[in-house]
Amino acid sequence: MLDLKWVRENPDVVRDAAKRKRIGVDVDAFLDLDQKLRTAQQQVESRRAEMKASSKALGKLSPEERNVALAAQKELKAELKAMEAELPELREQHQKLALLLPMPPAAEVPDGNDDLENVELRRVGQVPEFDFEVRSHVELGEMHGVLDIPRGVKLAGSRNYLLLGELARLEQCVLQYALNHMVQRGFEQVSVPSLVSYECMEGTGYFPGGEEQAYLCERDSASLVGTAEVPLTAIHCDETLAADQLPIRRVALSPCYRREAGTYGKDTKGLYRVHQFWKVEQVVIGPADIEWSIAEHQRMLAHATDLMDLLELPYRIVNVCSGDLGQGQVQKFDVETWMPSRNGYGETHSASRFYDFQTRRLNLRYKPDAASKPLHCHSLNNTVIASPRVLIALLENHQQADGRIRIPEALRASFGKDFLGEV
């Protein structure tokens, strides 16, 4: 959510934000409604003040005087009721539009329509060159009997899968390694609910708008999260934190659920796009300081890329263009990891900076010092690792001519072997 006072003063900036992000919101309709609502509210308030004052006086009148006054009061009341009747509808519409206003992208965000226009910032690591016929992760997984997609589909429909034996173990090793990686960097590990309330989804910016993408448990008015970003960011909603509590750096491993509606026919093969996966997510809540947010964004990006270095995977970082940014994001960097079967880079991480967009919706504030008024915190998040998507990169990049998979040095101790698929 944007600061509505600021929106009134800077409507052009908001219009431009919508245009750059390719979001069709009618800013003028909002401003118009906003004006109407405030006028109506003021009218009701002054009328109510009138009512209140005379009601108070009424209590002290003699019985005869009272009867006369009562009649007048009844009339006032009827008028007030009529005026009040318009408010709920206005408020609802107002709130509805306000929730859709886009956060302006940072100046350094490239303009563009969609992910095709994201701008590559740098490439890291050596893309492997194979002197043998490259196998896809599906071929490799089936070859070793550690991946079973047909039976995953049998159990739960398309975009489901089974990992077995060494691959299931490798997955847990990677996830654990990622958690340790973040704890070493000062993050507090948290175990979070992955089934959350509507307020959490709305507060983090997924609702309204993202309902199609989420599994809803309507009977219990709860949703399965698509990322631990949601519970992690919402932990302190409706709270006012002390300045010395910030920044709060947390990491969580959670199952993630995505309906992938509207992706029919896209990435249908293998483990790239699935309905359920594991993700280790980092979230930071900090002070309302743009410079700090920008610096923290880079630090969080580095936590993820350091891990990719340790996993010996080649990747690139892209500056996500305006049209590919979410409503609330100020800037986003994606890490895309090399996947031989795609003969290209596939998105494995997404690092977002929100400033106070989420915290406003969440009513999450802090007091810079004891004397000052509370300010809304800043929030940021980034993937640490997501599986099975990272397994695609691990299997394919580290495959050998005979189909074995070399386990990167970092994972050997926990995995217990140097190669997956070794007899």
Next chain:
RNA sequence: GGAGAGGUGGCCGAGUGGCCGAAGGCGCACGCUUGGAAAGCGUGUGUGGCGCAAGUCACCGAGGGUUCGAAUCCCUCCCUCUCCGCCA
């Protein structure tokens, strides 16, 4: 799932129709006192919306209703706690 109790300001707790945005206490802030501290005394101390401001409105778990007027009466819902049952 069954039975009961309860949700009031940072906390405890009073308040059963108008003088209640709310007594009292604790805590906190400032001042007096003191060599310094404690105690004591005094003063102050919720949040949010709108407004240039004076101000005004809203908020006693949430929503609705009764009334000229609701923390207080009525209805619905939510949450917390205790006991019993069931279960990881």
